[in-house]
Amino acid sequence: MLEFGRDPAIVAAEFAARVNRERDRRIGAGFYYGPRKFDWDEATRARVTGAAAMAGFAIGSGALAGDYRWHGGSTDFGWILQNNMVLPLDAQGMFAVSQTAMAHEAAHVFAARAIKEAATPPADFTDDTLWPVVQPT
16 A cells, blocks of 8 residues: 555545445445345335334334234235345344344445555455355355
8 A cells, every 4th residue: 555655644545435435335236135135225225224123113012923914014025135026024034134234234344444454455455355255145
C-alpha cells in the first residue's frame, strides 16, 4: 500500500474505500439458507428485517413449527428466492433466515476489517481466500 510521493493517510483511505466496495459487492451477491440462495440488496434487507420481527412476535405468541399461516394471512407464507422459486417458511424458518442473513453480512464486515487492519495489506484484496465462503450448506 506504500506509494511514494503520496500522503499515506490518503492512500489508506482510498484502500479502505476499495475494500468496502468489495465487501458491499460480496454481501449484495446474496446468501444461502441451506441449498437456497436469497437476494441481499437494500430492499431485501428491509423485507427480511420486517418479516423476521413479525416471525419473532409470532413465535412469542405461540406460532408452531409447520404453521405457514403464522403471519395472519389466508395463504401460506413464502419467500421468493433468487431463482424466482417460492420457499414456504414457518415463523421459525423465517427467523432462521434472518439470522443466516445477519451472519452473512457480519462475516463480510469482519473480513473487510481484517483486510484493512492487516500489518501488510494484501496485494489482491479481492482474492476469495480472504473472504467468507458463500455456498450452499
